[in-house]
Amino acid sequence: MNSISRRRFLKIGAATAGVAATAGALSKFTQQAVKISSSVPEKGVYTIPTYCDLCFWKCNAIATVKDGKLWKIEGNPIDPMSKGRLCPRGTGGIGSYYDPDRLRKPLMRKNNRGQEEWVEVTWDEAFTFIADKMNKIKSEYGPEAVALFSHGIGGNFFKHLMKAYGTPNLAAPSFAQCRGPRDAGFRLTFGEDVGSPERTDIENSKFLVLIGSHLGENMHNTQVQEFATAIERGTKLLVVDPRHSVAASKADWWFPIKPGTDIALILAWINVIVNEELYDKVYIDKYAIGLDKLKKTVSNNTPEWAYPITGIKAELIRETAREMARYKPATLIHPGRHVTWYGDDSQRSRAIAILNALMGSWGRKGGFFSPVSMDIASYPYPEFPHSEKGKVDNPDKKYPFAHETITTGIREATISGKPYPVKGWFVYATNLIFTLPNEDETIKAIQNLDLMVVVETQPSEITGWADVVLPEATYLERYDDINVEFFKEPFISIRQPVLEPAFETKPGWWMAKKLSEKLGLEKYFPWNNIEEYLDTRLKNSGYSLEQLKKAGLIKGDKQPIYFEEGVTPEFPTPSGKIELYSEQLAAYGLDPVPRYRKHEEPPPGYYRLLFGRSPVHSFGRTQSNPILFDMMKENEVWINKFIADKLELKSGDYVILVNQDGVRSNKVKVKATERIRQDCVYIVHGFGHTSKGFVRSRGLGASDNQLVTKYKIDPIMGGTAQHLNFVTIERAA
Amino acid sequence: MARYGMAIDTTKCVGCMDCVVACKTENNVPEGLNRDWIQTIVNGEFPNLTMEIRSERCNHCTNAPCVNCCPTGASHYDGGGIVLVHHDLCTGCKACIASCPYDARFINPEGYADKCTFCVHRVEEGKDPACISVCPTYCMTFGDLDDPNSEISKLVKSRNNHTVLPEAGTSPNIYYLIGGNNA
Amino acid sequence: MLEITNTRMNHLIDPSLHIWGWEIPVYLFAGGMVAGMMLILGFFFFKGREKEVDCVCTNLPLLSIIILSLGMFALFLDLEYKLHVFRFYTTFIITSPMSWGSWILILVYPVLAVSLLLRLPKFVSKLIPKLEQYSNKLKSNRKLVKSVGILNMVLGASLGIYTGVLLSTFQARPLWNSPILALLFLVSGLSVSAAFVHMIAKSVYERELLAKADNAFLVTELFVIFLFIIGMVTSTKIHQDAIALFLGGQYTAVFWIFVVLMGIIIPLIIQSLAISHKIKHTPLAPIFVIIGGLILRFVIVSAGQYSSWY
Ligand SMILES: Nc1nc2c(c(=O)[nH]1)N[C@H]1C(S)=C(S)[C@@H](COP(=O)(O)OP(=O)(O)OC[C@H]3O[C@@H](n4cnc5c(=O)[nH]c(N)nc54)[C@H](O)[C@@H]3O)O[C@H]1N2
Ligand SMILES: Nc1nc2c(c(=O)[nH]1)N[C@H]1C(S)=C(S)[C@@H](COP(=O)(O)OP(=O)(O)OC[C@H]3O[C@@H](n4cnc5c(=O)[nH]c(N)nc54)[C@H](O)[C@@H]3O)O[C@H]1N2
Ligand code: SF4
Ligand code: SF4
Ligand code: SF4
Ligand code: SF4
Ligand code: SF4
Ligand SMILES: [Mo]
Secondary structure, three states, X not given: OOXXXXXXXXXXXXXXXXXXXXXXXXXXXXXXXXXXXXXXXXXXXXXXXXXXXXXXXXXXXXXXXXXXXXXXXXXXXXXXXXXXXXXXXXXXXXXXXXXXXXOOOOEEEOOOOOOOOEEEOOHHHHHHHHHHXXXXXXXXXXXXXXXXXXXXXXXHHHHHHHHHHXXXXXXXXXXXXXXXXXXXXXXXXHOOOOXXXXXXOHHHOOEXXXXXXXXXXXXXXXXXXXXXXXXXXXXXXXXXOOEOOHHHHOOOEEEOOOOOOHHHHHHHHHHHHHHOOOXXXXXXXXXEEOHHHHXXXXXXXXXXXXXXXXXXXXXXXXHHHHHHHHOOOOEEEOOOOOOOOOOOHXXXXXXXXXXXHHHOOEOOOOOEOOOEOOOOOOOOOOOOOOOOOOOOOOHHHOOOOOOOOOHHHHHHHHHHOOOOOOOEEEEEOOOHHHHOOOHHHHHHHHHOOOEEEEEEOOOOHHHHHOOEEEEEOOHHHOOOOOEEEOEOOOEEEOOOOOEOOOXXXXXXXXXXXXXXXXXXXXXXXXXOOHHHHHHHHHHOOOOOHHHHHHHOEEEOOOOOOOHHXXXXXXXXXXXXXXXXXXXHHHHOOOOOOOOOOOOOOOXXXXXXXXXXXXXXXXOOOOOOOHHHHHHOOOOEEEEEHXXXXXXXXXXXXXXXXXXXXXXXXXXXXXXXXXXXXXXXXXXXXXXXEOOOOOOOOEOOOOOHHHHOOOOEEOOOOOOEEOOOOEEEEEEOO | OOOEEEEXXXXXXXXXXXXXXXXXXXXXXXXXXXXXXXXXXXXXXXXXXXXXXXXXXXXXXXXXXXHHHOOOOOEEEOHHHOEEXXXXXXXXXXXXXXXXXXXXXXXXOOOOEEOOOOOXXXXXOOOOOHHHHHOOOOOEEEEEOOOOXXXXXXXXXXXXXXXXXXXXXXXXXXXXEEEEEOO | OEEEEEOOOOOOOOOOOOOOOOHHHHHHHHHHHHHHHHHHHHHHHHHOOOOOOHHHHHHHHHHHHHHHHHHHHHHHHHOOOHHHHHHHHOOOOOOOHHHHHHHHHHXXXXXXXXXXXXXXXXXXXXXXOHHHHHHHHHHOOHHHHHHHHHHHHHHHHHXXXXXXXXXHOOOOOOOOOOOHHHHHHHHHHHHHHHHHHHHHOOOHHHHHHHHHHHHHHHHHHHHHHHHXXXXXXXXXXXXXXXXXXXXXXXXXXXXXXXXXXXXHXXXXXXXXXXXXXXXXXXXXXXXXXXXXXXXXXXXXXXXXXXXXXX
């Protein structure tokens, strides 16, 4: 390839980043007068510690205010999770304060749901309306008919309010749309789950296997930092991904696996490891049961068997199984996080758990550490009312190992009215339109409601379907609950206001408390303000708010985190051991040892739609953040170069993706690349906004979730698999 | 005399752009403009690919054409060889922009030529440049290339590395560390 | 396969440099044209043949001042920090052609002013009759006239060369990175100004004299273009890629049709026919030459910004 076309490539690459915006917009916004928290002087430089909310990792940060203007936000050096460095989203966090599209005032719906036409109301009007509806629902259907969808620590006070009101239906998408299958798979195996932050000891691993987990694009800060440390230390890296991810580019082995066949690969590894007796014998003998049954079940799953399924050569599978075993127990097969892919995800996670067990990595250095935490008293609240009906999301334990509430289960019940009707939704910080598969079902459920309240900072798509929108102050303008972290070192941390809430926004705790008053539930909010609440908890634990506010975080004493350091190996499964063969699953007629089952494949002319993360955005929540918008304005669809040539498409062209159900995406730019297989395409999640309120980000890029009309439910825990959709590619007009 | 430079380990860099975001906030770089950026070079054919990810910015060249061509002396070598622009001397003639083979410069909306300053305001306080101080992979090192005992000199000596477009004759001072040792 | 992506998307820099729009080509064209005029003018002053070429010697100084001022105004318009324009003159930077240029431009004005005095156009002397006296006084000093001729030629050549050197020192833009560019701009300046004179000259002698000169310049220009291309083609890969913009790349059509064919070859043919009285003299040819010269600057400035090391 000559330089002229190289240059052209460069242009295309640069062009894909989007049209240059009018320069200076951000600086203009920064120049606007802002209200500084009363504790901050008007002149000079001042820093306030808090923790980040650009994702759910909760890195500790220090915000700097200069002459009354928010200047920057950096990691808190004493934080064991951020080690003083935030990820790009956290560093761009001040943009959430300066976001020109932010919600400013409480809004009530003017016309039909979804039309996004509003009347601005006072907080009192909004609360009165909500309380009247909630009381009515309670008297007609019982308190269980109101459900809360909430994501992140900010939702704590709403969860509290809902429990006080009497509903057990509180759900987060982080279970059924994210890590639920992994947690179920690990619980079934080790009796405990991987947690968040994950208990993976990446930095000390000697052999690291990433199955999908696209660290480096997935920017969960601590993991990325540890990943880099591992690379520097020369950790062997194996990446299994149909796409040449950033992590794959650093790997000793990249397995561009056929999507949906990972279980076959893992079983083949297990096959080699048990047959060649490469597992940690002492560990397995002592802590595990079911090895024989495992061995028997996987006896046919040879690398030769796996090759035609996965496309990974038998020799490579065998070689890497042996390599893996060489480094045990510091061999870490990363459990992944967003694992709701194909509907047998709990089983894939179990296969991963079993492989880790064979390596003896659970509880060991370089594998999975045992997280430690501090004892912080909860607030002495009165007891919650008891719910007779039980949860609505999982009737008759249809999904026997769902240990959290299933969002999509609540949605299903809202549509069908079974096992009992759901008439009110409270949505806190989760954009259900972008988050739950099959948008139509979400809308259908919403249309059955008598009350739909959304607490948001931005005019996200879900706000468009609300009756009442409550504008929350951003994380930089409010207190939230104390974060009691479970990690390598025990610590607690605080989120506190750096600036006073802009416009008429209010913190969540204030909304919950005010609503409790309207609902006659004030006894559940006995404190006058949040400082009092926080201080009570801290004082009862031997600390004080003042102390925590100053430092941002307080660490507890170091404690052992590995078996070899003295942690007692405990496996809270029914057998008290690691269950390589699961009687629990067998009892429900489910595979006690994971099996490979073939998934539907794309018909000719169709490509499987895969998706993931961009390092500079969180889901669909940062596209209007002016700093992060500047980093990446729209997503691109990755198409294998050969396929692109065949379709006569080149990088920078716009196309429309049409899925198997005829759903058409917004136009999206092509990235013709060698970095992906021919049978799938890939886009970054969170783009293609449609809400009127997103002035700049609206209409840029394509939304993966819009194309996820088809999904499968994991029979073990009710997770919704999303990698089952196929698209064709049409040139955009 | 010091000669400041950076050594950036491409084996660790993940191209996350944290360095770009940090530069934006630290230096209030206007929207639509960047003092640093990520260049990704992929070589090969599926599935045999190599990829180099580079965090790039002004190379603070020792033989800087942007300084040579500036008609007013606005572009100059400052302490430690850092190439800077005096805003009050700059006419915005853009000669320096045209002269930089790395396209590292741009016109600030206020009218002057702008680019990476190596965060002198931080360096003077003994801190690392902003981009380095946030990097979650710890892949960047700032320091004095003339001091054989500095961490950067040791890295450049011990690790395989390259600069960008050395053939342009600018003597760039940012070194990209690549795989393997130099021993 | 090589895939390069870049997250930078700086305004006016990406995807390819376009910091210089119409102002710089217009400025370079004006500079080149004035350079040509000064060379021609200076030559006749030096030779003492002012009377033979009355049109040249009475019109060019004033026209040069006007055209140069327009060019400098275009340059001024291009400055992003206009209030700081005086900064060009608070220093002299030896390594900066732009610095030389600004000083050359300043020196050009007095020389042109004196030249203007030497052959005052009628309307000027009517306007300020007093000038007539000064003019007559100076005219009588042959040595002075000769020196003014030399100064015009020296400064004209400097100016013309400068307009090319300005670009050719930008190592970063391979297409510009040829010493022949200075020669090309100089010759093109000459051809444009010669064309201009023979377009406006009333005397047949003067017209044909300059048309002949123009033909010579045009032939030279063709040769210089040939040299320029050969130089690039035989240089490094980067330069080969740059010149490919004219040899099949996206500037090929404009360059060969507007600059070479319509700006040189066709007027050359027309002018040759006119000189040999096969056809009547027509302003069409010089207009083509002038437009061709202007387009040459546009093409070179634009394509040069497009060419790069990557
Ligand atoms: N910057 C940023 N970081 C984030 C987030 C964010 O929004 N932005 N979100 C955070 C959250 S909540 C989560 S859950 C995580 C998600 O991050 P991960 O858990 O890493 O995400 P996944 O969706 O599992 O992985 C996506 C990768 O899987 C690959 N893949 C797709 N299909 C298959 C397959 O069949 N087999 C294999 N082996 N690979 C496949 C894709 O090519 C892609 O590289 O990221 C977290 N980190
Ligand atoms: N198609 C598809 N679906 C997915 C995924 C995918 O990759 N593709 N990923 C899945 C995964 S892994 C997860 S974890 C979930 C995540 O699902 P969500 O939690 O729904 O993710 P976000 O899109 O970040 O939505 C969060 C919303 O909260 C708002 N918000 C941000 N900060 C605040 C605040 O301080 N207060 C309030 N009140 N609101 C705030 C944001 O504006 C945003 O609209 O999505 C899952 N669903
Ligand atoms: S990982 Fe990034 S976005 Fe998430 S909390 Fe940490 S710094 Fe913030
Ligand atoms: S912050 Fe560090 S890892 Fe991220 S792109 Fe910049 S240099 Fe690379
Ligand atoms: S990189 Fe460009 S701007 Fe920086 S010193 Fe070198 S030539 Fe000048
Ligand atoms: S734009 Fe400013 S710094 Fe650059 S060359 Fe012109 S005067 Fe010098
Ligand atoms: S050194 Fe400073 S100015 Fe230069 S790129 Fe890094 S943060 Fe920006
Ligand atoms: Mo997630």
